[in-house]
Amino acid sequence: xxxxxxESVSVASDYISRVNxxxxxxxxxxxxxxxxxxxxxxxxxxxFHFHRVFQAIVGETPSQFAKRLRLxxxxxxxxxxxxxxxxxxxxxxxxxxxxxxxxxxxxxxxVAPSAFDIQSWRSKRSGELDELMESYAASLHITRLxxxxxPDGFEAKVxxxxxxxxxxxxxxxxxxxxxxxxxxxxxxxxxxxxxxxxDNQWLGYQWENPEVTPLKDCRYDVAxxxxxxxxxxxxxxxxxxxxxxxxVQMSGGIDLEIRALDWLYRTWLPTSGYVPDDQPGFEAWAGxxxxxxxxxxxxxxxxxxxxxx
Numbered sequence: 421x422x423x424x425x426x427e428s429v430s431v432a433s434d435y436i437s438r439v440n441x442x443x444x445x446x447x448x449x450x451x452x453x454x455x456x457x458x459x460x461x462x463x464x465x466x467x468f469h470f471h472r473v474f475q476a477i478v479g480e481t482p483s484q485f486a487k488r489l490r491l492x493x494x495x496x497x498x499x500x501x502x503x504x505x506x507x508x509x510x511x512x513x514x515x516x517x518x519x520x521x522x523x524x525x526x527x528x529x530x531v532a533p534s535a536f537d538i539q540s541w542r543s544k545r546s547g548e549l550d551e552l553m554e555s556y557a558a559s560l561h562i563t564r565l566x567x568x569x570x571p572d573g574f575e576a577k578v579x580x581x582x583x584x585x586x587x588x589x590x591x592x593x594x595x596x597x598x599x600x601x602x603x604x605x606x607x608x609x610x611x612x613x614x615x616x617x618x619d620n621q622w623l624g625y626q627w628e629n630p631e632v633t634p635l636k637d638c639r640y641d642v643a644x645x646x647x648x649x650x651x652x653x654x655x656x657x658x659x660x661x662x663x664x665x666x667x668v669q670m671s672g673g674i675d676l677e678i679r680a681l682d683w684l685y686r687t688w689l690p691t692s693g694y695v696p697d698d699q700p701g702f703e704a705w706a707g708x709x710x711x712x713x714x715x716x717x718x719x720x721x722x723x724x725x726x727x728x729x
Contacts, residue, residue, distance in 0.1 A: 433653035438463040440656040451514045495632040501695045545631045574683045576666045584660045586643035594640035605642045605709040621645040624703040665722040699724035
């Protein structure tokens with residue numbers, strides 16, 4: 421590689437690292453307003469240049485990105501916390517008031533949140549997800565489990581887990597970039613091996629709910645639990661707080677994972693006394709990611725939860 425090519429790759433990697441730090445700052449503080457200079461500082465950019473760099477890489481301005489994430493989180497709460505008031509949802513998602521939430525919601529979806537058909541929206545997203553999953557393997561027949569049915573004998577164990585610091589590589593639009601997820605895992609495994617950390621706990625997690633967020637806007641992180649390291653290039657660092665989780669163990673293909681998630685959300689959650697917490701759902705791998713290939717997975721599904729108030 422020519423020197424100028426190597427420098428170009430290094431600059432691109434550095435920009436991705438900085439934008440990832442800005443995204444992490446937004447996500448970690450989504451329940452409050454963000455100032456541009458605050459987010460830019462997390463990325464070590466001047467506000468003027470940061471705004472342009474962020475938009476060029478992410479495709480949205482920082483404010484547009486933050487507002488979309490707040491609306492996505494609000495939609496998830498509307499779907500999974502039907503008893504919560506719209507004002508409570510608005511404030512918990514970082515909107516300054518219910519009026520601010522309603523105005524932003526109507527700008528994006530065309531109707532006020534009180535008139536929005538959340539179940540039809542979820543059904544449409546679920547249909548797109550099923551269609552995409554089936555395209556991966558024509559032999560799979562993925563069916564949504566009717567509420568209350570559990571032919572696979574899934575069990576959910578509620579437990580507390582300690583804070584976890586992870587090294588991650590982020591993949592955008594993962595449902596249409598499946599090979600990129602596997603390639604990211606390979607790169608991170610090599611990075612972890614060089615640091616004697618390849619046998620630590622491996623995680624995969626997605627910040628968005630694909631039954632609410634369009635698939636193209638989803639983000640997936642492949643990660644390894646590790647405390648002492650500095651982020652570099654595409655390797656980011658994120659610190660998850662202690663949390664309570666509902667955990668379901670599974671051993672099988674993507675069709676089994678879809679059924680497990682269906683059962684967890686549609687059957688177990690509504691009668692559990694819990695609602696999802698504001699953290700991503702995790703895939704906790706048994707061993708290294710994709711250790712059993714791409715058609716069989718040994719992992720635990722971990723859904724962060726909190727008690728209904």
